[in-house]
Amino acid sequence: MIRVEAASIDKSYSGVRVLNQVSASFQPGRLTSLLGPSGSGKTTLLRVIGGFVAPDYGEIRFDGENVTAVPLWRRNVGMVFQSYALFPHMTVQENVAFGLHRHGVRGEAARKEAARALEMVRLTGLERRKPKELSGGQQQRVALARAIVTNPRVLLLDEPLSALDRRLRQEMQIELRHIQRESGLTTIFVTHDQEEALTLSDAVAILDHGKIVQEGRPEAIYERPRTRFAASFLGxxxxxxxxxxxxxxxxxxxxxxxxxxxxxxxxxxxxxxxxxxxxxxxxxxxxxxxxxxxxxxxxxxxxxxxxxxxxxxxxxxxxxxxxxxxxxxxxxxxxxxxxxxxxxxxxxxxxxxx
Amino acid sequence: MRSENGTLTPRGRLARREWTTAALLAPAYSWLTLAVFLPLGAMLFFSFLKAAPFGARPLQFTFDNYLAFVRRPYLIDVAWTSIQIGLWTTGLCALVGLPAAIALARATRGRSQQVLFLLIVLPFWTNGLVRVFSWTMVLREGGVLDYALHLVAPSAPSVALLYSFPAIIIGLVHAYLPYMILTCYLSAAAIDDAYIEAARSLGARTPMIFAKIVLPLSLPGLISGAILIFVPVIGSFMEPRILGGRVGVTMGTVIEDQFVQAFNWPLGAALSFTMLAVVLIIFGVSSRALSARFGAQ
The missing domain is CATH 2.40.50.140 (Nucleic acid-binding proteins)
Structure with missing residues (x-):
C-alpha cells in the first residue's frame, strides 16, 4: 500500500490558475474523495497525481519517492475515466488484458489475471462481448477491472458513477467500496456529489477555487466544518x-x-x-x-x-x-x-x- | 386513415410516415434512375450488340464482346497494369493520407487546421486537365524537377519521369489523396482522447498506442478511402494517357479508345462491365475478409 502525497502543486491553464499551492496526503490503502464544485480543480489534481498532466510547480510523491517526472506509461496508476474510455474495438477480455500485456504478462498467465479481475467485478462470462454490447453499469465494471488488473500503485476514479442512474449508482457505491477494501489500493475518488463522498470515503478533501479548504474524516468535516463553503458544500x-x-x-x-x-x-x-x-x-x-x-x-x-x-x-x-x-x-x-x-x-x- | 374523433389511428400514422419518407427519397431516386441507371442500362444493351446502333443497320445480338479477354490476351496485361496502378495509388494515398489525417485531427485546431484543410482540398478545385498538364511541366526532361535537382547537384544525371509508370502514379496520388485524408480524418477525429490516455496509463508507449488504438480505430476511414480511390483509379484514362504516354495503356484508355477512336461502342461497353464485375468481386472478397477480422466495428 502506497502513501500518495501532493506537495505545493500549482497548475494554470492559459493564465487561469486551476490549482493554487495544493498540498494533500492520501493515506495508504484508504479511499479519499476529492469533493468540490465544477471548476474547483479536483479533476486537475487527480490528473496531476496520475501523471496525465504535469504540474507547473510542486511534487507528487508515492511512498516518499518523487514521481513528478515519471511519465504516465511508467507511473503505473489505474484510472477509471468518467466516460469509461473502454477501447471500442476490443472485447472485454482484450480490454482487461491490455494493461497486462504492456506489463509483460502474456498467454495463460494474462488470461488468469484478467479472469480474476473480472470475477472481482462480477462480470465472469462476458469476456467475449464488445463494450457497446454492455449496459452502463457493466461498462463501469469493465473499466474498474481494467484499472485494477495491473495492480497499480494508486487507483484514480474520475466521477465514475455520474453517468449511472440513482439506483445503480448506490449499488455501485457499495460494490466499489467492497472492491477497494478487498484490493487494498490507495484510492482517490473525484466527485461533486456530497452524498457519494460521505458514503464512500475514509477521508474527504474539499476543494474550492484551486485550494483544499478542509480535509479529514467525513464525520469530522460534517460535524466541524471550518468554513462557510465547507459547511454548505458538505451537507x-x-x-x-x-x-x-x-x-x-x-x-x-x-x-x-x-x-x-x-x-x-x-x-x-x-x-x-x-x-x-x-x-x-x-x-x-x-x-x-x-x-x-x-x-x-x-x-x-x-x-x-x-x-x-x-x-x-x-x-x-x-x-x-x-x-x-x-x-x-x-x-x-x-x-x-x-x-x-x-x-x-x-x-x-x-x-x-x- | 382517421378515426371518428379526427385523430390519426396508429396505422394511419405509420402510413403517413411511410409516405413522407417516400416523398423525401423520390427526387433523389428519380434523378439516379434517369441519370445513371438509364444510360447504364443502355450501355448494357449495347454491350450485347455486334455494332453500334447508329444508322439504319439492323440490330444484331452477340456475346462476343465479353469474350474479348479470351480473344485478345494482351487485354489481360492491360487490365493487370490498371490494377497495379490502382494498388500503387491506393497504397501511397493510404501511406501519405493516414498520418496526415491523424495529425490534422489530433494535433491541430482552429485557424491553422482550417488553412491546412484548404490546402488539402485545393486539388479538388483545380481543373483536372490543368492539373495533369502542370505535372508534365514538372516531370519532363528539363522540367521543374530536373532543373531544381541540377541546381542542387549539377553533376546528377537528368531525371525525366514523364511518360513512365511513376509519373502516372504521381498524378493520380495528387488527384485522389484528398479523399483518403478526408475519410481518415473523420475516423481519427472521432477517437476519444481518453482512449489514448487510458492506453498510456496502462503502460503503452506511443508506437503501441498507434498500432493498437489509433490505427484500428482509423480503419473504417482507411477502408472507405481505399474504395473511393481504387474504383475510379483503375478506370482512369486522363492521367495514364497524358503522363504515361506509350506506357500508359490501361483499361481506361483502351475503353476510351473504343468509344472515341475505334467507334466500337459495344466492345467498350462490354469491357467496362467486365471491369465493373472484377471490381465488385475484389470488394466482395476483401469486405468479407475485413468483416471477419474487424467484425463488430
Whole structure:
C-alpha cells in the first residue's frame, strides 16, 4: 500500500490558475474523495497525481519517492475515466488484458489475471462481448477491472458513477467500496456529489477555487466544518452572523451559545447549525435555565414532506431563512404560519471562518 | 386513415410516415434512375450488340464482346497494369493520407487546421486537365524537377519521369489523396482522447498506442478511402494517357479508345462491365475478409 502525497502543486491553464499551492496526503490503502464544485480543480489534481498532466510547480510523491517526472506509461496508476474510455474495438477480455500485456504478462498467465479481475467485478462470462454490447453499469465494471488488473500503485476514479442512474449508482457505491477494501489500493475518488463522498470515503478533501479548504474524516468535516463553503458544500447549514459577546454570538433575536472557542469580544463571527440538529419545541420564547440550550423564535413558512423526513422552512425575527430537518416519527410538530421556538444544543453551534 | 374523433389511428400514422419518407427519397431516386441507371442500362444493351446502333443497320445480338479477354490476351496485361496502378495509388494515398489525417485531427485546431484543410482540398478545385498538364511541366526532361535537382547537384544525371509508370502514379496520388485524408480524418477525429490516455496509463508507449488504438480505430476511414480511390483509379484514362504516354495503356484508355477512336461502342461497353464485375468481386472478397477480422466495428 502506497502513501500518495501532493506537495505545493500549482497548475494554470492559459493564465487561469486551476490549482493554487495544493498540498494533500492520501493515506495508504484508504479511499479519499476529492469533493468540490465544477471548476474547483479536483479533476486537475487527480490528473496531476496520475501523471496525465504535469504540474507547473510542486511534487507528487508515492511512498516518499518523487514521481513528478515519471511519465504516465511508467507511473503505473489505474484510472477509471468518467466516460469509461473502454477501447471500442476490443472485447472485454482484450480490454482487461491490455494493461497486462504492456506489463509483460502474456498467454495463460494474462488470461488468469484478467479472469480474476473480472470475477472481482462480477462480470465472469462476458469476456467475449464488445463494450457497446454492455449496459452502463457493466461498462463501469469493465473499466474498474481494467484499472485494477495491473495492480497499480494508486487507483484514480474520475466521477465514475455520474453517468449511472440513482439506483445503480448506490449499488455501485457499495460494490466499489467492497472492491477497494478487498484490493487494498490507495484510492482517490473525484466527485461533486456530497452524498457519494460521505458514503464512500475514509477521508474527504474539499476543494474550492484551486485550494483544499478542509480535509479529514467525513464525520469530522460534517460535524466541524471550518468554513462557510465547507459547511454548505458538505451537507446543509443555517448561518447566523453577529458580534461576539461574553456568552456567545449576539444575533437578531438572541445570543447563540457555543462550546467552540470564541473570537475576541466585539469581533464579528458566524455560527453554522446543521438543520437536523435543530428542533421545534412549542412556542415558549423564554430560554430555559438549562444553559446548554439555544432558543430562537421563528415563523414556519413551508413544510416539505418527503416520507421519512420533512424539511421545514422558517423565518427568524430579522427575516433570515432557517431550514430544519425533522424525522416524521409522529404528527407534524407545526403548521405554516405558526410561531415556534427552535432549540438546539450549544455543542451544535459551530463557529466558522467567514 | 382517421378515426371518428379526427385523430390519426396508429396505422394511419405509420402510413403517413411511410409516405413522407417516400416523398423525401423520390427526387433523389428519380434523378439516379434517369441519370445513371438509364444510360447504364443502355450501355448494357449495347454491350450485347455486334455494332453500334447508329444508322439504319439492323440490330444484331452477340456475346462476343465479353469474350474479348479470351480473344485478345494482351487485354489481360492491360487490365493487370490498371490494377497495379490502382494498388500503387491506393497504397501511397493510404501511406501519405493516414498520418496526415491523424495529425490534422489530433494535433491541430482552429485557424491553422482550417488553412491546412484548404490546402488539402485545393486539388479538388483545380481543373483536372490543368492539373495533369502542370505535372508534365514538372516531370519532363528539363522540367521543374530536373532543373531544381541540377541546381542542387549539377553533376546528377537528368531525371525525366514523364511518360513512365511513376509519373502516372504521381498524378493520380495528387488527384485522389484528398479523399483518403478526408475519410481518415473523420475516423481519427472521432477517437476519444481518453482512449489514448487510458492506453498510456496502462503502460503503452506511443508506437503501441498507434498500432493498437489509433490505427484500428482509423480503419473504417482507411477502408472507405481505399474504395473511393481504387474504383475510379483503375478506370482512369486522363492521367495514364497524358503522363504515361506509350506506357500508359490501361483499361481506361483502351475503353476510351473504343468509344472515341475505334467507334466500337459495344466492345467498350462490354469491357467496362467486365471491369465493373472484377471490381465488385475484389470488394466482395476483401469486405468479407475485413468483416471477419474487424467484425463488430
Amino acid at each position: 446543509d447549514a443555517n448561518f447566523f452572523s453577529g458580534r461576539v459577546t461574553g456568552g456567545g454570538v449576539e444575533i437578531a433575536g438572541g445570543v447563540v451559545r457555543t462550546n467552540d472557542r470564541l473570537p475576541a469580544i466585539g469581533a464579528s463571527a458566524t455560527v453554522a447549525v446543521r438543520p437536523e440538529k435543530m428542533k421545534i419545541c412549542g412556542a415558549q420564547a423564554a430560554a430555559s435555565e438549562n444553559s446548554d440550550e439555544n432558543r430562537l423564535l421563528a415563523v414556519v413558512r413551508e413544510i416539505i414532506y418527503a416520507g421519512a423526513v420533512s424539511t421545514i422552512l422558517l423565518e427568524s425575527a430579522d427575516g433570515s431563512p432557517i431550514k430544519i430537518l425533522t424525522q416524521n416519527r409522529e404528527t407534524s410538530p407545526a403548521f405554516p404560519g405558526d410561531s415556534v421556538a427552535l432549540a438546539w444544543s450549544s455543542t451544535h453551534s459551530i463557529i466558522i471562518e467567514n
